[in-house]
Amino acid sequence: MDFDLNEEQSLLQDSIRRTLTDRYGFEARRGFIAGETGWSREMWAQYAELGLLGLPFSEEDGGFGGGAEEMLILAEQMGRSITLEPWFSTLVLGGGFLRHGADARLRGELVPGIASGETLLAFAQQERQSRYDLHDVQTTAKRDGSGWAITGRKGMVLHGDTADHFVVTARTGGGQRDRQGVGVFLVPKSEASSVKGFRQVDGSRAAEVAFENARASHCLSEDGMDLVDRVVDEAIAALAAEAVGAMDVVHAMTLDYMKTRTQFGRPIGTFQALQHKAADMLVAIEQSRSMAYFAAMASRGENAEERRRDMHAVKVQVGRASRLVGQHSIQLHGGIAMTMEYAAGHYFKRLTVNEATFGDTDHHLRALSDAGGLVQAA
Template sequence: MNFDLSEEQRLLQESLRRLLADRYGFTQRNAAMAAPEGWSRKIWRSYAELGLLGLPFEEADGGFGGGPVEAMLVAEALGEALTLEPWFTTVVLGGGFLRHGASEAQRRALVPQIAAGEALVAFAQMETQSRYSLSDVATEARRDGDGWVLEGRKRVVLHGDTADWVVVTARTSGARSDRAGIGVFLVPASAPGLLRQGYATVDGQRAAEVTLSGVRVGPDSVLGDPAEGLPLVERVVDEAIAALAAEAVGCMSALHALTLEYLKTRHQFGRAIGQFQVLQHRASDMMVALEQARSMAMYATMMLDEPTPERRSAMSAVKVQIGRSAKLIGQHAVQMHGGIGIATEYAAGHYFKRLAAIDTLFGNVDHHLETLAAEVSAVA
């Protein structure tokens, strides 16, 4: 396996890091977080100009034909800068549903708008009772002539308060937890009966509670088979886990570097605290955990084209290691910084919060350990 980046990939990585270094410092991030939308439209336009928003889409649909490696590089750089913009929700989640489930007409209508920064997409899947189960869907979709009527409530819809389109999972038949009978619908956020209540999340991002009350959509709103949408959801979520793993590596790398700098500059007992052996050991443990996480992020990217069972197992393993590394690095960073490590005015605590939020998205360490254990028991 060749892990060297191509010239185009290196250029993408360097261009994005240069943009973020010049225009996305911690002060600028805090200003964007305090804005009404909770992120910067100006930076979003810069993402569009750089080609980040059309990156994974086929050129025939108005994109740039990038693949999993390019997505990994972008996610890692965005994690290093602790960005707030909805790249993950629009390009990875929303884009994944369009690439794998939309018709040619649907893609050609929406992809150019996404690539130009003119359309935002959110994924409404989680419900009060569902926790981490993708198949536990109580929201209903019933036939209404050629179209559908949606009824239900979705929780923690990331960037759902500013999205122009919402991808909604709804049950078209069967019992609440059946794998069959789940449809995926692309719903305009302006549809009558769709209500949103936005709020800030603990890591500085944005989310919304989305209520669907008699929301009517046409037959062209369905992505794929309305009775067999779960495999599509699983495919997109696996790609999302790979992107989150890369973003987490970016966060961990930046937090590790921030901690090393603090150890060199903070003095106690007449010398830099980085000279104390116990803290050197902790910094070394952080580096080991970071490299383990980096390896698993690469592994996640490599496994995205594998058959479904192998891919799903791989993503569970990735989530376990990423979560463990993030916890160790975050805790060590805060402990070695002391009180400033959790101060709002300092970046370390914000990285730790983002890493904690990433761990909970699409299943935490305990959930994926249970999943892997169940697979081993089934084979035995």
């Protein structure tokens, strides 16, 4: 199978990398974290100018008609600079719900604003008791005339403090852990009773959001776990590509350090034991790159059970690799990697947060085992 980029994809990759290389250095990123929103509105406008914010949407809806391969390119380049802007929450999560769950009229209302950088979305799903179970939902949705009233609390809403609309999971029926009866609703931020933003360990933003009889503007599905699973599977594919980009950079950074740091009168890169660790990092990255390609293809699958099994495997491989690459980088750098002034530790933090998003390695390994493994027995 040919994994080479075509001409348009190569141009897309080059334009993103050039922009981020020129304008998203480590010191600039530290400045963005310290800003009012915790990310750069100026860079967000630059992404819109490049056409990145309309990438996953069809041309009919006001986007640029990109597919899984183009989103893989975007995610990997964002990972190389461990960017802080809400591309994941708005394009991958919120955009996924619009593409798969919204009608043409709603897409027509929101997609042009997203593509121009004016509209931000966030997925409000996780609750205190739910951990990684997408179907564990206590938030309720009750009929209110012709609409729905949402009541409940959501935590770890990625970029929820700057979102204009929330995609909210709320129970329309059944018990707390039933797969059936989980609706998906679009709720304007103005309807939330409270939004408390905070900074995650990697510098990115999230929020705790409370709803008290909040009126949903749209119901995307009254029984929407299949929709949620599909969007989260696409999100896992994006996370895998982002991790590959981050691992690639931290590996190169580690090799450069090994060539310049001397001990016992010689560069530490000449010591065979450390060479083996660097080689292990490279192998883990290339395995993860293959799994990221696999995830991009598998995310388009129509067989939900098979697609979920594939994504469990992707999460296991990329999660293990992220931990190995991050830990080896810290060890090979020594004490300098633990300082706030050096980039290696920040990449490890992003890889750690990435690994825990939508289920850590252990969670997906158990799920994959329960499903009978990636390759099913005859």
